[in-house]
Amino acid sequence: MSERKPRAGQSRTTLSDVANHIGVSAITISRALNKPELVSEALRQRIDDAVQLLGYVPNRAARALASAKSHSVVVLVPSLSNTVFVDTLAAIHDTLHPAGYQMLIGDTRYSPQAEEKLLRTYLEYNPDGILITGFDHTPTAQTLLQTAAIPTVHMMELAEQGDSPCVGFSQYDSGYALTRFLLDKGYRRIAFLAAQLDPRTLKRGEGYRAALREAGLYQPQRELAEASPSSVGLGSRLLDRLLLQAPDCDAVFCNNDDLALGVLFQCQRRQIAIPQQLAIAGFNGLDASAWSNPSLTTVDTPRYDIGKAAASMLLQLMAGKTPVATRVDLGYQLLARDST
Amino acid sequence: MSERKPRAGQSRTTLSDVANHIGVSAITISRALNKPELVSEALRQRIDDAVQLLGYVPNRAARALASAKSHSVVVLVPSLSNTVFVDTLAAIHDTLHPAGYQMLIGDTRYSPQAEEKLLRTYLEYNPDGILITGFDHTPTAQTLLQTAAIPTVHMMELAEQGDSPCVGFSQYDSGYALTRFLLDKGYRRIAFLAAQLDPRTLKRGEGYRAALREAGLYQPQRELAEASPSSVGLGSRLLDRLLLQAPDCDAVFCNNDDLALGVLFQCQRRQIAIPQQLAIAGFNGLDASAWSNPSLTTVDTPRYDIGKAAASMLLQLMAGKTPVATRVDLGYQLLARDST
DNA sequence: TTGCCGAATGTTAGCGCTAACCTTCGAGCA
DNA sequence: TGCTCGAAGGTTAGCGCTAACATTCGGCAA
The missing domain is CATH 3.40.50.2300 (Response regulator)
Known part of the structure; x- marks a missing residue:
């Protein structure tokens, strides 16, 4: 009776490894890491030690699959080499990273077609939210956004009609x-x-x-x-x-x-x-x-603030809350100097 | 006899939905999408149609979990707002995206400590490769890189000792x-x-x-x-x-x-x-x-080319091939102009 | 003493996909 | 005719984690 070959080689330490190590069930480890308040102080301490000892690193893919949450946000900008968007990206990073979200950055090269393609690709990651530049999307992209029903915030421009969440200026x-x-x-x-x-x-x-x-x-x-x-x-x-x-x-x-x-x-x-x-x-x-x-x-132009505000609004939306405002005009500032 | 509640609400179309739709098994759909040459022309066509019709979007998390490959690459740069790195990032994007890899971009803010933290976080994504700036890492970060045993290419600088893959200039x-x-x-x-x-x-x-x-x-x-x-x-x-x-x-x-x-x-x-x-x-x-x-x-300085070459080298390494050279010096060019 | 409650932990069953092995079947050949 | 072989497709069993429900047990009000 030949045994079937198991998958792959020895992979990394898993939850159950940690669980076996200290003699509890896997779900307890999971809880200790994700909802510490549900686990008693003493046990939590033992678990933390074991995690440290075994060098356990959670597997995001497994977590995403089991919980149906990817903790990632798609960010689509027209250019990665334009200061304007880079400042905004930096702000988004600064806001989303502490909240535990990963950015999936896409460079649309100012093309709605490329944007549509990127959107399609990135939807495979089952993102929890989307930050997208402007309102100039292909009809298909608009449909994708609607049917995906993922919280979305538009950046840089303000919606001229409808009530799409947006942060920008006129x-x-x-x-x-x-x-x-x-x-x-x-x-x-x-x-x-x-x-x-x-x-x-x-x-x-x-x-x-x-x-x-x-x-x-x-x-x-x-x-x-x-x-x-x-x-x-x-x-x-x-x-x-x-x-x-x-x-x-x-x-x-x-x-x-x-x-x-x-x-x-x-x-x-x-x-x-x-x-x-x-x-x-x-x-x-x-x-x-x-x-x-x-x-x-x-x-x-308030590039950094736009990123900051858009990311914050998205965090609200992803948490199921209703943001104070879904249309934020951050204005602009005319700096009169010597050349005029 | 009470039935257990199933998970969550109605989620997106899955592989099996497509499979049921045309009466084949799920693995065949998987093959048609990932290794088309293994599926007959006629069936493949029917599958493509069904995918289109049902609006099937693959789930990356499931794929990553089942195949133990994330198709993602961690990219750590000191700054997102410095042109120098932005050009490099753009090149990396241009190279990795067509090859089906997703970038996970981390901004270390010029701090080895922040870099170590990012590295730890990003390892949870089980990346297939790592692009990292320079050689100035904390000892812990170096250990992490070594034990993770993930193909890594260092950018911008050249290794002064050892044979770490690197692309840059002196x-x-x-x-x-x-x-x-x-x-x-x-x-x-x-x-x-x-x-x-x-x-x-x-x-x-x-x-x-x-x-x-x-x-x-x-x-x-x-x-x-x-x-x-x-x-x-x-x-x-x-x-x-x-x-x-x-x-x-x-x-x-x-x-x-x-x-x-x-x-x-x-x-x-x-x-x-x-x-x-x-x-x-x-x-x-x-x-x-x-x-x-x-x-x-x-x-x-060849910023774009460094990104391009580093990403290409990483693609080689991830494919298990041995790159032609693992230490690429792209030089620099002195442009003598009127200010001297 | 009983019964109820809630804090702490466990059991079970997947999430959606693919690796590894298996079956079927027709072509090709001696 | 019998056999091999490869193309095309199927079966089974997870990947590592967590949702949902279940169990245990001490405390405490009635």
């Missing part, structure tokens, strides 16, 4: 406000430079356009957009192109501080006096913009 | 080379500004010191280090402090392009001509350094 308003600020300063021929044409960039552009149209000063040739990622070098190049197609500009609204810095450097090279001949405004409040010469006017 | 050499370059250019009173005193920064500092000592030109008061994170603002402040304690410097080696940019801006403010009165060199080859006025001499 991209449109911020674009409008910065343009309005330039108008109030007396600038009349204001250009707009944009890169990485994601929905948030586009909404800021709409704000820009609306403000200028209101003032009767909108001119399409003063708008310049490029789909490639934002960078300092691109800012320099875009300025050259702008001055070709609209040489009479008196101010430039750059959709990103990277671009603004590039524009600034290029102006220095072309001996264009800032802000006398040309005013420059950036966006996002990056560190460098405060220290350049002249310092750059910019709109500071 | 931090010491790069610091030495940049200093040597400044000496060759004729600078004699070269300062060193550093922030975020991690092991890599310190090694570059050693390279700097060695080069100057060799030339008989080392002066401790020309070295200025600050433990806080690197930033443009800090660069400006450090320059002010440097000029107080060593006003006669003729060149500054900044450990990071952020600092270098801050120094550059501050020099502009103080009317210090660059490179005539003071030369500036940075480190890491950030985008902005190429476009500033004057453009900044820097050492370009």
Whole structure:
């Protein structure tokens, strides 16, 4: 009578190993580790010692399977290399990790299709919650999100309709406000430079356009957009192109501080006096913009706080509680500096 | 005779649901999805249709438990908000994701203690591989890594002894080379500004010191280090402090392009001509350094390639293969520009 | 003394999947 | 004709953990 071969080699120490070691049942060990208050002080101490001694490390997969909870959260951002999202990610990490949640980070590369694919993949992990950027999803992705019925918080933008939980600020308003600020300063021929044409960039552009149209000063040739990622070098190049197609500009609204810095450097090279001949405004409040010469006017965005608030809201939702607010507008801050 | 209550509510579609639907056994569905070549064309098609129809999503936890493979890789970096590591992370993502591996990203905040804690936590996920930054680990962490016997690749630095798999470049050499370059250019009173005193920064500092000592030109008061994170603002402040304690410097080696940019801006403010009165060199080859006025001499480091190579090597190791090389030196590139 | 209660621990049965071995069946060959 | 062989699919038994219910036992009110 041949015995069947058991699975695999000698694996790690398991719960039952610990249980056998001190002569109790496995469930007691489980309880001692997860709900210590259910186990008597003395026994708990013995268990802790045995865990230490045997070097027991729980197996998350088994726990997830048995409890139907993965203690993981999917986080989908458009880019891993953009400071904007990195700050938000850091905040999410800082909030979720202490609460015992693992982040599953996905980089959608600004593509709703890629996002849909990632979402599908990550649903296999049976996440307890989802943090997703914006509202620009494919119909299939929206269906996936709905049918999965997993608590979800949208970041960076605010829902324009419906009551999806969201944390962010109005991209449109911020674009409008910065343009309005330039108008109030007396600038009349204001250009707009944009890169990485994601929905948030586009909404800021709409704000820009609306403000200028209101003032009767909108001119399409003063708008310049490029789909490639934002960078300092691109800012320099875009300025050259702008001055070709609209040489009479008196101010430039750059959709990103990277671009603004590039524009600034290029102006220095072309001996264009800032802000006398040309005013420059950036966006996002990056560190460098405060220290350049002249310092750059910019709109500071609450990236870290958005991550913090979104993660906190998600923790509430995952705990089955109703958050105080499911639509959190964290605003933005216009920092007027020497470049305007 | 009371029946025992079954677990939980109606959960998602499972393998057996699909199997029942088309009247085969569960293992066949499993095979059709994981090793399609073992299932006949016709049946496979029917299975694919049923999967689609029923909206079946595999459960990773169950798969991990049954197969003793998690298809996940732990990635530990010192900071989530430092461009240096972000580029590396992006490369790792680009390499591991297509291969079906999930990243578990941990932010050690430059602390070996925090790293040890993260490592302990992440081992619960039974990762198939580990990517870790540098070689500066606590003794306990080293023991954990050894006893876990999980393929591990160290990033950014090169092993000085032993044969731990690693991908990076010599931090010491790069610091030495940049200093040597400044000496060759004729600078004699070269300062060193550093922030975020991690092991890599310190090694570059050693390279700097060695080069100057060799030339008989080392002066401790020309070295200025600050433990806080690197930033443009800090660069400006450090320059002010440097000029107080060593006003006669003729060149500054900044450990990071952020600092270098801050120094550059501050020099502009103080009317210090660059490179005539003071030369500036940075480190890491950030985008902005190429476009500033004057453009900044820097050492370009292969951050993306390190991530790529480390992840590839890890894939090899996880597949049980022996990589061509387990010690990959990707070098660095000195970019001589106008600031020196 | 009885009976009830609740704190502490145990028993049983899966969670959803796959490793390992087993069966079936038709093709190919001597 | 008998045999082998491999492709295609099935059976069984867990992986390590925890939900749900069960048991034990000392304390204590009636």
